[in-house]
Amino acid sequence: MDGKWSWVKAGVALGILNIIIFLSGNHLGTTTFYSQTTGYITSFFFPEWIPISSWTKGTCGGSESLSVGWQWLFVMGLFIGALGGNRTSKVKIPKEEVPKMWIERFGDKPRLRFTHAFIGGFLLLFGSRLAGGCTSSHVISGMSQMAISGIVFGMAVFAAGIPTALLLYRKGGNI
Amino acid sequence: MNSILAIVFGIAFGFILQRAGALEYKHILRTLRLIDLRIAKFMFLSVGISTVGVFSLRTMGLISLDMIKFNIVGTLLGGLIFGVGFAITGYCPGTSIGAWAEGKKDAVFVVLGGLLAVLTFTLIQDQLFIYLAQYDAGELMLGDILSFNNLALGALYSVAIGFIVYYADKIELKLSAKKAPEAQESLSQ
Numbered sequence: 382m383d384g385k386w387s388w389v390k391a392g393v394a395l396g397i398l399n400i401i402i403f404l405s406g407n408h409l410g411t412t413t414f415y416s417q418t419t420g421y422i423t424s425f426f427f428p429e430w431i432p433i434s435s436w437t438k439g440t441c442g443g444s445e446s447l448s449v450g451w452q453w454l455f456v457m458g459l460f461i462g463a464l465g466g467n468r469t470s471k472v473k474i475p476k477e478e479v480p481k482m483w484i485e486r487f488g489d490k491p492r493l494r495f496t497h498a499f500i501g502g503f504l505l506l507f508g509s510r511l512a513g514g515c516t517s518s519h520v521i522s523g524m525s526q527m528a529i530s531g532i533v534f535g536m537a538v539f540a541a542g543i544p545t546a547l548l549l550y551r552k553g554g555n556i
Numbered sequence: 557m558n559s560i561l562a563i564v565f566g567i568a569f570g571f572i573l574q575r576a577g578a579l580e581y582k583h584i585l586r587t588l589r590l591i592d593l594r595i596a597k598f599m600f601l602s603v604g605i606s607t608v609g610v611f612s613l614r615t616m617g618l619i620s621l622d623m624i625k626f627n628i629v630g631t632l633l634g635g636l637i638f639g640v641g642f643a644i645t646g647y648c649p650g651t652s653i654g655a656w657a658e659g660k661k662d663a664v665f666v667v668l669g670g671l672l673a674v675l676t677f678t679l680i681q682d683q684l685f686i687y688l689a690q691y692d693a694g695e696l697m698l699g700d701i702l703s704f705n706n707l708a709l710g711a712l713y714s715v716a717i718g719f720i721v722y723y724a725d726k727i728e729l730k731l732s733a734k735k736a737p738e739a740q741e742s743l744s745q
Contacts, residue, residue: 388598391576395598396605398568403610403619405561409569411650415667419674435678451562456653458566463654465567466574478661480581480646491661497644498662502669503676504641505649510677511684512634513624516648519635520599523624525606527698527706527713530626537635538642539588539596545643546588 384472399521407451410518412509414456417449486550570654579655581646581662588643593728597721604717611710621697628691 386394402409420436467474479494487493509515512534514523520538523531576598577583586592613619642648645666647655652670655663677684698713699706 385577386575388576388594389601391572391578392598392601393605394572395569395576395602396609398565398572399602399606400609400613402565403606404613405558405565406619407558407561407565408622411653414653415649415670415674416678419671419678422671423675431678435681436674451558454559454562455566455569456650458563458568459570459573459650459653460566460657461563462567462570462572463574463579463657464570466571467658470574474658476659480660480662482582482585483646494662495665498647498665499669499672501641501644502647502652502666503673504637504669505645505647505652505666506641506670506673507677508634508636508638508641509649510634510674510681511637512631513627515638515650516599517650518624521602521606524603525610526621526623527607527710528621528623528626529693529696529698529701530624530631532698533626533631534635534638537632538639541636541639542588542642543590543639545640546585547590549643550585550589 384470384474395521399525402522403525407455408518409455409522410452410514411456411459412506412513412515412518413450413452415506416510417453486552569650570657573651573654574658579647579651579658579660581655581660584642584646584651593724597725600717600721604714604721607710607714607717611707615707623695623697626693626696627688628693630688630691 385391399409416436420431420433423431424433479489479491483494505515512519513530514534516538519528519531519534524535525531573579576595578595578598583592583595587595610619610621614621638648645652645662647663647666649670652663652666656667697706699709702709
């Protein structure tokens, strides 16, 4: 094994965490973090350009200010938790700038990978804003409430993600 | 108090994602290439468990639902665009933050691309929202469509998800048993 939990253990843990978050009166979500951060940076340099209220309109958090709110702190926690998980892992995790699997398919071209990552990241967040949330808020939180938006979003992600992944790796490459 | 909770929940979420292997490109891509469904099983199992808890506690009046509005075009198109980005990056908006914490440099570019996307979206959102308004279906849930008791429906829904995950796992095990031992070796890496 690689110091990871089984999907059963991890799934149960996330399910319980999600219920506790609901009980506290909050909801999982990370899209708002991106909106607030972009809004903060933009309004710092160009205060007149875009009105503050535009930034978080229609995001999963529903917050109307750019101040550090629940979702922002939650994402900060996510960063700390992932770092903690990495450092406490029993098996040492090799630091890789570019995933090995990607290199075996596309070659050792870090700049190309970073370009892919940038474009893909753009699509991720553009899609999230259009749909009003991302995997956390639509799937983990939304689907748990049997929300139609979450179910449709979840199916759409896999409906587009599976063919894209198969197409990217149509020439094979290592599994 | 709630701010402290946000950080604590975030830490737990980040830790679980790390332990689940969800912060890794290879696990996401293996799931999307239908080679190893670990991440999908992890996600849907957590949804199945959450649903039972959410609707039981809601019946007791302890929690309230907070759903994202369903917009036929916005949700579907957003999900499809997201799916393409998911396959290209191997991360989602949350896991890219966690992967960044793990020192994966490509994840930083995902975050930067995401920030630019939000800026772009915000610049055109007024026109977009006007166009999308006609497709707005509001905060819709399964119980509204099927007009069924929510708690019973929640239980059925969870059982259905449980069955799907269970059988996906069974089929996967059967298929991997047929493959050469080397393939299994690399699967468990």
